[in-house]
Amino acid sequence: MIxxxxxxxxxxxxxxxxxxxxxxxxxxxxxxxxxxxVVDKGRGxxxxxxxxxxxQATFDHGAQFITARHPRFAAAIQxxxxxxxxxxxxxxxxxxxxxxxxxxxxxxxxxxxKYLAKDxxxxxxxxxxxxxxxxxxxxAIFENNEKIFANSIILTAPVPQSLELIxxxxxxxxxxxKNRLESITYEPCIAxxxxxxxxxxxxxxxxxxxxxxxxxxxxxxxxxxxxxxxAVTIHANASFSSENWxxxxxxxxxxxxxxxxxxxxxxxxxxxxxxxxxxxxxxVSEDACLIVCDYPPLILAGDAFxxxxxxxxxxSGWEAAVCLKTLIE
Ligand SMILES: Cc1cc2nc3c(=O)[nH]c(=O)nc-3n(C[C@H](O)[C@H](O)[C@H](O)COP(=O)(O)OP(=O)(O)OC[C@H]3O[C@@H](n4cnc5c(N)ncnc54)[C@H](O)[C@@H]3O)c2cc1C
Numbered sequence: 001m002i003x004x005x006x007x008x009x010x011x012x013x014x015x016x017x018x019x020x021x022x023x024x025x026x027x028x029x030x031x032x033x034x035x036x037x038v039v040d041k042g043r044g045x046x047x048x049x050x051x052x053x054x055x056q057a058t059f060d061h062g063a064q065f066i067t068a069r070h071p072r073f074a075a076a077i078q079x080x081x082x083x084x085x086x087x088x089x090x091x092x093x094x095x096x097x098x099x100x101x102x103x104x105x106x107x108x109x110x111x112x113x114k115y116l117a118k119d120x121x122x123x124x125x126x127x128x129x130x131x132x133x134x135x136x137x138x139x140a141i142f143e144n145n146e147k148i149f150a151n152s153i154i155l156t157a158p159v160p161q162s163l164e165l166i167x168x169x170x171x172x173x174x175x176x177x178k179n180r181l182e183s184i185t186y187e188p189c190i191a192x193x194x195x196x197x198x199x200x201x202x203x204x205x206x207x208x209x210x211x212x213x214x215x216x217x218x219x220x221x222x223x224x225x226x227x228x229x230x231a232v233t234i235h236a237n238a239s240f241s242s243e244n245w246x247x248x249x250x251x252x253x254x255x256x257x258x259x260x261x262x263x264x265x266x267x268x269x270x271x272x273x274x275x276x277x278x279x280x281x282x283x284v285s286e287d288a289c290l291i292v293c294d295y296p297p298l299i300l301a302g303d304a305f306x307x308x309x310x311x312x313x314x315x316s317g318w319e320a321a322v323c324l325k326t327l328i329e
Contacts, residue, residue, distance in 0.1 A: 019047025051108030
């Protein structure tokens with residue numbers, strides 16, 4: 001599935017996770033001439049930079065926009081804007097909203113990931129189930145029993161998933177590091193994507209964070225200009241999401257649609273529900289990435305290290321690339 005002609009490929013660097021952290025780390029490492037392979041269990045690239053199509057409707061159902069505080073990330077956004085990948089969505093949406101640009105992907109948030117992936121060797125649809133350290137290199141074992149032999153690894157999955165992979169391959173962690181990683185938890189988020197038979201009434205700029213009730217965020221992807229027909233994304237807040245996590249998703253979706261009635265105005269003709277178990281990390285690590293093992297190198301990166309946002313994950317990916325290059329060059 002990974003390489004039709006070579007079922008057990010070798011690489012200098014294997015990056016697990018084609019979210020923003022993994023893709024930016026890969027881009028940096030490739031520039032230095034190393035062989036890099038990126039794999040992801042998802043059907044496409046982007047991770048939580050996620051866009052879904054339902055019929056004619058398009059929804060951003062993960063990250064809604066990106067912002068930049070760090071000059072390096074701000075410069076990357078400028079480059080993506082020039083390349084036609086992102087557009088400023090809005091700056092200020094009301095009295096409680098800070099005046100700084102919020103950027104959206106031109107065809108949805110996955111546009112950013114697709115742009116970054118285009119010159120990389122990225123293989124979606126490949127779930128790693130175990131990571132084995134054979135003392136000189138790593139063996140990544142996939143669901144279908146294929147393997148990749150890698151001289152080094154950057155692991156960008158949410159921390160609980162990364163820990164599972166590390167444990168399942170028998171890689172030992174020092175107690176302090178293990179405890180630190182186990183203390184990183186994530187807020188869940190139940191997301192509803194609804195198609196309505198007419199315009200909806202979400203205040204300008206088409207994205208809004210209600211101050212009370214179960215809804216943390218509601219957005220009109222039509223006004224956001226990524227959908228050609230009315231398409232509403234609703235994100236439940238963390239407490240509603242965890243209280244209702246185990247319940248029937250369609251029923252929970254219905255409850256959220258009822259809570260959103262005042263904004264929807266038109267009838268809902270179809271809806272889907274997605275659960276983000278690892279939506280945003282709580283208890284982010286102080287370091288922008290974590291070197292688990294010097295030789296062969298194994299580094300953890302992602303928003304749990306750089307900060308709970310697309311920007312934080314990006315900064316972590318870049319830092320992981322620097323750390324890895326220091327170890328292998
Ligand atoms: C509902 C929601 C709303 C958000 N809103 C915003 C927002 O408006 N602005 C903002 O800046 N941030 C927002 N965020 C946070 C932001 O999306 C994340 O911080 C960021 O995208 C994380 O990037 P990452 O690369 O660290 O992780 P991810 O994007 O999660 O990438 C990790 C990848 O690893 C893959 N993976 C995991 N396990 C395996 C395995 N075993 N084998 C292969 N692949 C594996 C996953 O499939 C995933 O693609 C939001 C997140 C959610 C869920």
